[in-house]
Each structure stands twice: as structure tokens, then as C-alpha cells.
Amino acid sequence: MNIAVVGVQGAVLEHVHATEKAMKNLNFHGAVSWAKDRLALENADAAILPGGESTTISKLIDKNEMKDALEDLPILGTCAGMVLLAKTGGIQVQQTGQKLLQRMDFCVERNAFGRQRESFQAPVHVSFLEEPFPGIFIRAPSASNVQAPAQSVAFFNETVVGVEQQNALALAFHPELSGDLRLHEHFLLNFVKR
Amino acid sequence: MIQTGTPIVKRGFARMQKGGVIMDVVNEDQAILAEKAGAVAVMVLERVPADIRAAGGIARMADPARIERVMQAVTIPIMAKARIGHFAEAQVLQQIGVDMIDESEVLSVADEERHIDKKAFTVPFVCGAKNLGEALRRIDEGAAMIRTKGEPGTGNIVQAVRHTRCIQNEILELESLSQNALQQKAQQMRVPLELVTQTKEMSRLPVVNFAAGGIATPADAALLMQLGVDGVFVGSGIFKSDNPEAYAKAIVSATQKFDDPHVVADASKMLGSAMKGEEKPAVRMQERSQ
Numbered sequence: 001m002n003i004a005v006v007g008v009q010g011a012v013l014e015h016v017h018a019t020e021k022a023m024k025n026l027n028f029h030g031a032v033s034w035a036k037d038r039l040a041l042e043n044a045d046a047a048i049l050p051g052g053e054s055t056t057i058s059k060l061i062d063k064n065e066m067k068d069a070l071e072d073l074p075i076l077g078t079c080a081g082m083v084l085l086a087k088t089g090g091i092q093v094q095q096t097g098q099k100l101l102q103r104m105d106f107c108v109e110r111n112a113f114g115r116q117r118e119s120f121q122a123p124v125h126v127s128f129l130e131e132p133f134p135g136i137f138i139r140a141p142s143a144s145n146v147q148a149p150a151q152s153v154a155f156f157n158e159t160v161v162g163v164e165q166q167n168a169l170a171l172a173f174h175p176e177l178s179g180d181l182r183l184h185e186h187f188l189l190n191f192v193k194r
Numbered sequence: 195m196i197q198t199g200t201p202i203v204k205r206g207f208a209r210m211q212k213g214g215v216i217m218d219v220v221n222e223d224q225a226i227l228a229e230k231a232g233a234v235a236v237m238v239l240e241r242v243p244a245d246i247r248a249a250g251g252i253a254r255m256a257d258p259a260r261i262e263r264v265m266q267a268v269t270i271p272i273m274a275k276a277r278i279g280h281f282a283e284a285q286v287l288q289q290i291g292v293d294m295i296d297e298s299e300v301l302s303v304a305d306e307e308r309h310i311d312k313k314a315f316t317v318p319f320v321c322g323a324k325n326l327g328e329a330l331r332r333i334d335e336g337a338a339m340i341r342t343k344g345e346p347g348t349g350n351i352v353q354a355v356r357h358t359r360c361i362q363n364e365i366l367e368l369e370s371l372s373q374n375a376l377q378q379k380a381q382q383m384r385v386p387l388e389l390v391t392q393t394k395e396m397s398r399l400p401v402v403n404f405a406a407g408g409i410a411t412p413a414d415a416a417l418l419m420q421l422g423v424d425g426v427f428v429g430s431g432i433f434k435s436d437n438p439e440a441y442a443k444a445i446v447s448a449t450q451k452f453d454d455p456h457v458v459a460d461a462s463k464m465l466g467s468a469m470k471g472e473e474k475p476a477v478r479m480q481e482r483s484q
Contacts, residue, residue, distance in 0.1 A: 008450055009213040009234065011206075036451060051210050053234040053270055060232065060450055079210070092269040096229065110269060116293035117316050119203045122196045138206045139271065139293070177206050 001030030001192060004044035006070070008036065008060035010052020010080060014176040019048065022184035028194070037064040046074040046192040049081030051138065051174055054110065058084055058098045070101055074167040074191040076184075082163075082170035083108050083141050090144075104165045105150040112142035112159070112172075124161060124173060126154045126183070134180055135161065135173040142172055167191050199316030201338075207271075207294065207318050208339035208402040211235060211425055215415070215449050216404070217442060218242050218429040221260070222267035224438075231442030235271040235293070237427065238264045243300050243347030244430035253301040255283040258290050265291065273320070279305020281314075288317045294339070296320050297332075300346045300429075312336030322406070324357040326364035327383035330393065333401055334385045340399055342423070344407010347430050349471025351408045351417065358405055358421050368394040398422075410435075410468045412448030412461040419452030436466030 001023070005015045012034055019032045035041050047070055049057070057080050061067055077085045083093070084101050086108035093100065093110060100108075113120070116139055123132035135156060143160040146152045154162020154171060161172035169191060175183040197203075214234030219225045225236045240256040241249060255276050265272050271293035276283035278297055283304070287295050297310050299322050309332065312319040318338035323329035329340045342361075344354035368390065371379060376394070380387040392400050405418035406427035415426045428445055435441040444461035451457035 007213075011209040011212060013212075014209065036454075052212070053210065053214060055229060055270060056214055056232045056234050056446070060446075063447065096269050115291045116207050116271060116318065117288065117291055118198060119207065120196045120198045121200055121203060136202055136206055138203060138210060174206060177202060177209070 001028050001046075001188070001194060002044050003030065003032045003046050003048065003188075003192070004035035004041050005032065005048045005050060006041075006057070006061065006066065006081075007034040007050075008064060008066075009056045010050045011174070011176060012050050014174075015048050015050045015078075018176045018181060018184050019188070022181045022188055025181060026185055026188060028188060035066075038066050038069060041066055041069040041073070044069075044073060046076070046187075049075060049077040049084055050176070051079035051081065054080035054083040055096050055098050058100070061101075062099060067101065071103065074187075074193075075103070075169070076187045076191070077168070077170045078174055078176060079138065079140055079172060082143070082172050083110055085168055085170045086143070088145075103168050104163055104170055105147040106143040106160075106163050106170075107145040108141050108143055110141050111139050113137055113140055115139065122156060124154050124156050126162060128153065128186065129182055133175070133183065134178045136177050137161075137173050140172045143170070204318035204336075204338040205401055208320070211271075211339075211404075212402060213450060214425045215442075215446050216273065216425070216427045217432055218427070219264065219433070222264050224433055225264045225268045227439055228432075228442055229268045229270050231439060232446035233270060233442065234425070235273055236264065236268065237273040237275065237296060237429075239275065242430040242433060244349075244434055245347075246300060247347040253277075255280070255287065255301070258286060261287070261292060262290055275301055276310070277301045277304035279303065279308050279310060281310045284310050284315060284319075288315055292317060294318050294320055297337075298322065299343060309335055320404070323361065324353075325360050326393075327385070329361055329399055329403075330383055330385040330389050333399070334389055337401065339402045339404065341404040341406040341427055344405065344409070346407045348408050349410040349431060349434075349468065351410070351414045354405045354407045354409065354418060355421065358418060358423055361399065361403070362422060365393060365397060365399070369397075408471075409445075410471060411465075412444045412458055415445050415449045416452040416458045419449055425449065431468065435468055440465050441468075
């Protein structure tokens with residue numbers, strides 16, 4: 001199993017480490033790589049789009065011709081990654097004219113909870129987990145207008161902060177910073193072919 | 195049960211900036227250009243460091259109205275500088291919603307003895323350092339990010355390289371130290387032993403570490419990234435160059451693919467002149483405050 005973390009900008013190493021640990025816990029063999037361009041995605045069985053600045057990451061995905069490969073691979077997107085997976089975007093996405101990968105049927109609102117001053121930690125209810133997940137929200141987005149076949153899977157109060165659709169999982173928060181590997185394990189177990 | 199301003203949330207913000215370029219801007223037009231070019235954040239200033247240097251006099255926090263205009267013009271994070279020790283300026287910046295505060299030696303010093311108690315703030319801080327002791331003292335005070343002090347406004351990379359190497363060498367030296375010697379080192383540096391031990395175990399600073407000061411070309415950014423920093427601040431380099439848009443994009447590319455000379459070469463072509471710069475600055479800004 002080869003997992004490529006899209007490494008053009010942002011918290012890449014955090015995802016590499018979390019995924020390596022999750023693979024070890026599950027006894028999966030394989031490698032986790034830091035993918036800087038199209039070539040680096042060629043042998044990947046799945047990709048992870050990390051947090052960072054979505055405007056920067058979308059430009060660099062374009063520049064490094066990674067868009068096509070990211071159209072069908074099983075994919076986990078966190079924070080900025082969630083932004084890029086959305087079909088449409090609210091006012092901030094329109095303002096910057098940033099290109100989304102448009103893989104999932106929801107509308108994303110960037111910085112939905114406010115600026116950094118309002119960034120927070122709080123437990124998140126995830127539909128397929130028994131216990132709440134420690135959510136870390138950093139200038140985080142949220143999802144709205146989630147349309148089938150996309151499904152809302154994570155909630156903070158009433159707000160949708162996690163969406164699943166076929167082989168894609170989008171999260172508004174940062175499991176890679178939490179030390180809790182349940183969501184990485186869920187992704188590897190249920191989204192990636194062995 | 196919502197917690198804001200925790201160390202994880204503050205340091206997490208800095209982590210999201212990694213691999214990126216943070217650009218100095220003085221107005222909303224420059225900020226929009228920076229965002230379009232791929233900047234991960236902008237630092238709003240009254241004047242870029244080269245002009246602060248030329249103007250002389252007391253350099254203070256930027257006009258909050260100017261910062262607010264930039265906040266409305268772009269969607270990326272906004273940073274702004276407060277004078278060292280000037281916690282009231284920092285309170286103002288937090289109040290208007292700045293995403294990260296730079297307690298900066300580029301401005302005049304407000305307090306010669308004490309830095310801002312950064313743990314008391316909800317927004318994260320970045321602070322300058324030219325050696326390990328300084329870096330760890332700032333982290334102990336609550337800084338979520340460290341940057342080299344460099345030589346702002348000069349276009350001269352030499353200080354940023356020196357400070358980056360100095361911090362790395364001092365971290366390497368920790369590896370050979372006994373528990374006793376580590377204790378002494380911590381006392382010497384005036385920081386808790388556990389912070390020194392953590393640094394030793396991680397073989398790097400325990401927070402994100404950017405380079406700043408004197409970065410003027412794509413190759414400058416690639417050099418610092420290869421020396422191991424997590425990202426770069428570019429101050430006067432972009433808007434003092436002939437073609438700011440091309441320069442901004444080129445520095446973003448070179449920072450991402452810093453280890454690919456092919457990309458750095460492409461980024462370095464057809465840019466026109468870099469900022470002129472100066473070899474021997476009249477005022478050594480980093481000496482204004484230790």
C-alpha cells in the first residue's frame with residue numbers, strides 16, 4: 001500500500017507520521033511518501049491532501065500537474081484539503097477564484113468559524129466512531145448543501161465538519177495534529193484497496 | 195467545551211504555514227498581488243523594512259485602519275508587527291483580528307528588559323532569534339513560531355544564513371551533553387530544562403522555524419530551505435524589485451521545490467533586477483534587541 005501525501009505546502013510531515021503509525025497499528029505493509037509533483041503520484045494507491053493555505057495549495061497542484069491524478073485516487077482531505085475537494089465554494093472561494101478539485105457534492109465555506117483568534121479545540125461527533133474525536137479547528141472550513149451521494153459524517157454542534165463520498169473523505173479539522181489515529185485508520189481500512 | 199488559544203491551536207496555525215512564503219505588504223493592492231502569487235500569508239506594515247531603514251525615526255505598529263483594509267481585501271491570514279515588549283500594541287492587533295503577531299526588532303524597541311507575555315494572548319506570535327538561547331526564551335514566553343532575525347531591508351542573506359546555522363549547530367551540540375551539562379545549559383540560556391530536553395529529542399526547535407531578513411531572490415529562498423527552515427518571510431525583496439508579480443511567483447515556486455535546481459533555475463530567469471540591497475547596513479537592526 002502506497003500512500004502519497006500531497007506535499008506542495010502545509011502540514012505534510014504531520015500526515016506522513018500519522019499515516020505511518022496508523023499503518024503500523026493495522027499491520028499494513030507499504031510506504032507513505034511526500035509527493036511534490038505528478039510523477040510522485042504515479043504509484044500511489046491513495047492520496048492525502050493536508051492542511052495549509054488552500055489558495056497556495058491549489059495553485060501549486062496546478063503548476064505541478066497533479067490535478068488529473070487526484071481526480072480518481074482514494075483521498076483524505078483535511079482543512080485546506082476539504083476546501084479543495086468541494087464542488088462549490090462560498091464567498092471567499094469566489095473572491096479568490098481558486099480552482100477546486102470538485103470531487104464531492106457539497107459547498108465549502110472557508111474560515112467558517114472566523115479568524116485565527118476564533119480557532120478552537122472541541123470534541124466532534126463522528127457518525128462511525130463510538131467516542132467523540134478531539135477536533136482541532138484552525139481557520140477551519142465547514143460544509144453545507146451536502147447532496148447525495150455525498151454524506152455528512154462529522155458534526156460540531158449543528159455544523160457539518162466531515163463529508164464522505166465514495167472513495168473520498170473530507171474533514172474540516174486536523175486529525176494529524178491530535179495524536180488520535182482513528183480517522184487515519186478508518187481511511188486506510190475502508191477507502192484504500194489492499 | 196470549546197477552547198481557543200491553546201498551544202496546539204496556536205502552534206497548529208504556524209504548522210499550516212510550512213513550505214510557504216509570507217510576504218510584506220503595505221496596502222491592499224500589494225496584498226491581492228501576494229495572494230494571487232501564492233503567498234500563505236501577508237505581513238502588513240506601514241513601510242517595508244528597506245524604507246523603515248531609510249526613513250529613520252521611531253518605527254511603530256502599523257495603523258489599524260490600514261491593516262483592516264488589507265484584511266477585507268484578501269482571504270489568507272494577516273500578520274502584523276508589534277514593538278518588542280509593547281503588549282498594548284499587541285492587544286490592539288489581537289482586537290482587530292490579526293491572525294499572528296510578529297514581536298519584531300524591525301520596529302523600535304518598547305521595553306529593553308521584557309518581551310511580551312505571549313501566553314496571555316489568544317492569537318499566536320512569531321519572534322526573531324539569532325541563536326538557540328534566544329529562540330528557546332521566546333518559545334518559553336509562548337511564541338508559536340520562530341524566525342531568524344536576518345538583516346531586514348538589506349537584501350543581504352548573510353545574517354539569515356548565520357542565524358539558521360547557529361541555531362542548528364547549537365541543537366547538534368545538545369546531543370553529546372550529559373544530563374548535568376544539559377541542566378547547566380538550560381540555566382545559561384535561562385529556560386526550563388524540559389524545553390532543552392525536548393529540543394534535543396526532536397533534533398530541531400519544537401515550533402515551526404522560518405527564515406527572515408534579506409531574502410531577495412528565488413535562489414535565496416532555496417538556500418534557506420535547503421538549510422532546513424520550514425518556510426520564508428520575504429520583506430522588501432518583492433515590492434522593491436522591478437517586477438513584483440513575477441518575483442512573488444518565482445519565490446513561491448523556488449520555496450516549494452527548493453531541492454530541484456531545474457525549478458529554481460526556471461524561477462530565476464527573466465525577473466529583471468532584484469532589490470539593490472546594501473552590503474554594510476548603517477544600523478544593525480538585530481543588535482537593537484537581544
